[in-house]
Amino acid sequence: xxxxxxxxxxRRTEPTESRHVEELYGVGRIVLRGGTxxxxxxxxxxxxxxxxxxxxxxxxxxxxxxxxLRSLLSWARARRVLGDASLVLxxxxxxxxxxxxxxxxxxxxxxxxxxATGIAAGLRAVAPMAGERPAFRRFPxxxxxxxxxxxxxxxxxxxxxxxxxxxxxxxxxxxELDGVAARILPRPEDRREAVGRVDHFVACSAGVRSMLxxxxxxxxxxxxxxxxxxxxxxxxxSREDARRRLGSDQRTHVVxxxxxxxxxxxxxxxxxxxxxxxxxRTGPRATWVGGDPxxxxxxxxRHDVEKCGLNERVTLVPTIDDPGIHLAAADLxxxxxxxxxxxxxxxxxxxxxIPVAGFGGSGWAEMATEAGxxxxxxxxxxxxxxxxxxxxxxxSSERRAGVGDRLAAWALAERTTETAAPLFWETIGMxx
Amino acid sequence: MNSALRVRxxxxxxxxxxVPVLLERLLEWARSGSGEPVEFDLVxxxxxxxLPRLERWTSTTTVVExxxxxxxxxxxxxxxxxxxxxxxTTDAIRSSRWRRLTRHLPRPDVVxxxxxxxxxxVRSVRSAAPIVLHLQELGVALDRxxxxxxxxxxxxxxxxxLTVGAEVSELARRRGAPADRIELLPGVADPHARTTLSEVxxxxxxxxxxxxxRKGADRFTALAHELGRTHPGTTCRWVGGAPGGTSSLAxxxxxxxxxxxxxxxxWRHLADVAxxxxxxxxxxxxxxxxxxGQRGVPVVATESGGLNELLADGRGVxxxxxxxxxxxxxxxxxxxxxxxxxxxxxxxxxxxxACHRVERVGPRWLRAxxxxxxxxxxxxxxxxxxxxx
Numbered sequence: 001x002x003x004x005x006x007x008x009x010x011r012r013t014e015p016t017e018s019r020h021v022e023e024l025y026g027v028g029r030i031v032l033r034g035g036t037x038x039x040x041x042x043x044x045x046x047x048x049x050x051x052x053x054x055x056x057x058x059x060x061x062x063x064x065x066x067x068x069l070r071s072l073l074s075w076a077r078a079r080r081v082l083g084d085a086s087l088v089l090x091x092x093x094x095x096x097x098x099x100x101x102x103x104x105x106x107x108x109x110x111x112x113x114x115x116a117t118g119i120a121a122g123l124r125a126v127a128p129m130a131g132e133r134p135a136f137r138r139f140p141x142x143x144x145x146x147x148x149x150x151x152x153x154x155x156x157x158x159x160x161x162x163x164x165x166x167x168x169x170x171x172x173x174x175x176e177l178d179g180v181a182a183r184i185l186p187r188p189e190d191r192r193e194a195v196g197r198v199d200h201f202v203a204c205s206a207g208v209r210s211m212l213x214x215x216x217x218x219x220x221x222x223x224x225x226x227x228x229x230x231x232x233x234x235x236x237x238s239r240e241d242a243r244r245r246l247g248s249d250q251r252t253h254v255v256x257x258x259x260x261x262x263x264x265x266x267x268x269x270x271x272x273x274x275x276x277x278x279x280x281r282t283g284p285r286a287t288w289v290g291g292d293p294x295x296x297x298x299x300x301x302r303h304d305v306e307k308c309g310l311n312e313r314v315t316l317v318p319t320i321d322d323p324g325i326h327l328a329a330a331d332l333x334x335x336x337x338x339x340x341x342x343x344x345x346x347x348x349x350x351x352x353x354i355p356v357a358g359f360g361g362s363g364w365a366e367m368a369t370e371a372g373x374x375x376x377x378x379x380x381x382x383x384x385x386x387x388x389x390x391x392x393x394x395x396s397s398e399r400r401a402g403v404g405d406r407l408a409a410w411a412l413a414e415r416t417t418e419t420a421a422p423l424f425w426e427t428i429g430m431x432x
Numbered sequence: 433m434n435s436a437l438r439v440r441x442x443x444x445x446x447x448x449x450x451v452p453v454l455l456e457r458l459l460e461w462a463r464s465g466s467g468e469p470v471e472f473d474l475v476x477x478x479x480x481x482x483l484p485r486l487e488r489w490t491s492t493t494t495v496v497e498x499x500x501x502x503x504x505x506x507x508x509x510x511x512x513x514x515x516x517x518x519x520x521t522t523d524a525i526r527s528s529r530w531r532r533l534t535r536h537l538p539r540p541d542v543v544x545x546x547x548x549x550x551x552x553x554v555r556s557v558r559s560a561a562p563i564v565l566h567l568q569e570l571g572v573a574l575d576r577x578x579x580x581x582x583x584x585x586x587x588x589x590x591x592x593x594l595t596v597g598a599e600v601s602e603l604a605r606r607r608g609a610p611a612d613r614i615e616l617l618p619g620v621a622d623p624h625a626r627t628t629l630s631e632v633x634x635x636x637x638x639x640x641x642x643x644x645x646r647k648g649a650d651r652f653t654a655l656a657h658e659l660g661r662t663h664p665g666t667t668c669r670w671v672g673g674a675p676g677g678t679s680s681l682a683x684x685x686x687x688x689x690x691x692x693x694x695x696x697x698x699w700r701h702l703a704d705v706a707x708x709x710x711x712x713x714x715x716x717x718x719x720x721x722x723x724x725g726q727r728g729v730p731v732v733a734t735e736s737g738g739l740n741e742l743l744a745d746g747r748g749v750x751x752x753x754x755x756x757x758x759x760x761x762x763x764x765x766x767x768x769x770x771x772x773x774x775x776x777x778x779x780x781x782x783x784x785x786a787c788h789r790v791e792r793v794g795p796r797w798l799r800a801x802x803x804x805x806x807x808x809x810x811x812x813x814x815x816x817x818x819x820x821x
Binding site: 177178179183207211215262263264268269271272275276296299300303304307308309310338339340360361362379380381382383384385 | 571572575576644645650651653654657658661675677678679680681682683685686687688713714752753754755756757760
């Protein structure tokens with residue numbers, strides 16, 4: 001039995017798993033975008049023969065990358081292609097039990113470790129002559145992993161790379177764009193080291209690919225794009241039911257924003273938008289879901305709500321387990337991020353047929369182009385331009401339905417776990 | 433002749449921002465223009481670009497946290513915090529070092545806490561000298577400087593609370609300051625300002641400050657996008673650096689704002705400005721609005737702090753917080769009607785000249801310090817009278 005310690009290597013995957021591959025895909029082949037026909041089953045078999053598979057994630061929070069990983073692992077477990085894969089998390093979080101139900105999961109962070117980190121940080125602070133701490137970590141050889149190691153984010157990469165035996169294949173699933181990436185790997189030499197040590201990058205959007213290839217000089221052949229994906233909604237909750245459950249008015253339009261409160265997700269823009277959009281005598285309601293009420297960003301949101309006279313129009317909901325009910329109750333989702341490579345909230349709205357408008361600094365520009373909704377993309381920070389789009393959408397139920405239908409058709413065809421997870425799995429196999 | 437007043441001045445940091453700049457103007461006047469004997473011992477937690485200028489007007493200057501790296505005690509405090517020890521432990525570690533570093537300073541007659549951010553430095557003062565707090569924060573900034581439960585204690589401990597505007601006075605009252613100890617002290621215009629602009633362009637709109645939530649850089653960006661549609665060719669310039677960290681735009685994102693680096697004299701970047709915008713969420717009384725007034729530059733601002741009073745009665749335009757359409761309309765009118773804009777600028781210039789020259793404000797400041805040191809109760813003059821006196 002796998003003990004869960006990161007010092008132990010998961011057992012090698014038994015080849016008996018291979019018999020499930022054809023059962024899984026029926027024909028055992030899959031056609032990738034662009035029409036390339038790959039021997040998918042062969043690729044999977046190859047990957048499994050290459051040794052154990054270890055995922056390394058930064059945490060188990062209900063944020064984009066861990067949610068995608070959970071969908072991927074659930075899909076792989078259901079199809080019995082996960083084998084003896086294991087997961088190492090730098091920190092825990094609300095998804096931890098979900099992960100533990102899928103595969104052996106180890107959390108590196110402990111109180112002792114936190115204290116040690118604190119002392120180390122203090123010592124580094126008084127000894128600047130020691131230079132900046134390198135981003136990439138070193139682990140003793142006995143702790144290193146063979147087979148294939150998949151860092152689920154750039155944030156997990158420094159530890160994943162440190163855990164890799166030199167014979168192992170290192171894959172990095174990149175969900176970050178430049179701003180976040182620069183905080184994780186601040187020095188050019190860190191980014192060069194990342195490009196040198198990673199055998200293959202899986203970028204979650206074309207924007208991320210562009211960062212890796214154009215700005216980090218990663219070889220083109222080292223980077224694949226597998227767009228983010230979400231599970232199909234398990235049950236459809238009607239707008240009316242959702243509002244009944246939330247105790248909300250059935251007649252007032254609701255504009256929704258989702259994400260961790262703060263400038264990256266553009267909560268300042270969202271509240272400016274809420275203060276700007278006009279409809280009827282009172283205007284629509286605006287709901288933001290996500291954030292920690294004890295944080296500075298939350299305090300700033302409360303300030304804006306109060307000072308802009310939005311108490312009657314805006315609802316702030318802290319991070320909750322399932323924002324689906326708020327999505328179901330919404331007439332429109334807006335994405336106001338300054339930087340967001342491929343927002344899952346937009347995909348969650350799209351698979352439910354909820355129209356979306358927003359800023360193009362996020363992957364929304366890429367998504368809208370794919371779905372044929374370019375006219376609902378505005379430059380980052382153009383609150384008044386976005387407000388006009390929102391007012392137009394709120395003013396026409398036909399227009400909302402049309403946009404919602406287009407998004408749903410696109411997302412259900414191309415961005416669900418059933419469609420995208422095989423592509424991701426195949427990418428791992430091909431890299432190995 | 434009074435004996436020299438010895439003032440221990442506590443300051444959070446010496447960057448090129450409003451709080452240290454206001455202090456420098458007051459110190460310069462007190463030392464070179466007041467004619468009164470007064471000595472200042474400055475204790476500043478973190479250094480900054482303004483430190484050399486501050487040092488010119490002080491008898492001693494002590495920086496208690498080294499720049500660029502943590503002190504041993506600060507590192508120990510950080511380690512203690514990360515290890516989950518209570519805040520009182522980290523406070524004790526820090527204050528023991530601060531007391532050691534300031535042990536050599538002469539005993540003060542009065543302690544001036546210049547900005548609530550400097551309040552923690554009170555722990556460095558050994559004597560029981562009366563404390564004057566020059567409060568320059570509104571709600572969010574005050575909460576970040578001093579935890580809410582400690583604010584009443586702070587405000588009650590002060591012999592005087594000087595405020596830069598009526599809204600700050602009201603906040604001080606609500607947070608526990610006895611009303612009879614609150615005294616309004618207007619902001620101070622730049623005593624060395626060149627009061628004319630060289631080459632005003634009809635289409636340059638500018639803002640100044642650290643780009644972020646408090647100063648409303650996001651609102652300025654929204655304004656710039658809209659002006660790009662309604663007034664093509666307009667230049668929107670922000671002086672104070674570009675947004676960084678989590679406020680950075682995605683690489684390649686369309687950005688209608690020219691971001692100019694912060695400099696010692698922001699007006700070097702503003703020689704051609706037609707309208708100054710102050711889109712702040714919280715700004716007790718931005719000095720840049722006074723400096724615009726000195727140059728006759730019209731100001732459009734969002735309602736905040738002392739801006740409502742400063743720009744009232746046709747001295748500028750104030751729009752409600754968060755009303756971006758009103759902000760755009762007001763700026764567009766200034767661009768479309770330059771004669772009207774000039775009238776706003778002239779009226780503001782007269783107001784700044786009348787109420788915000790250091791020669792008018794400085795004596796009140798020094799008197800408040802002297803009265804606090806002597807234990808004299810504050811004189812009962814209404815805020816409004818003080819401003820218009």
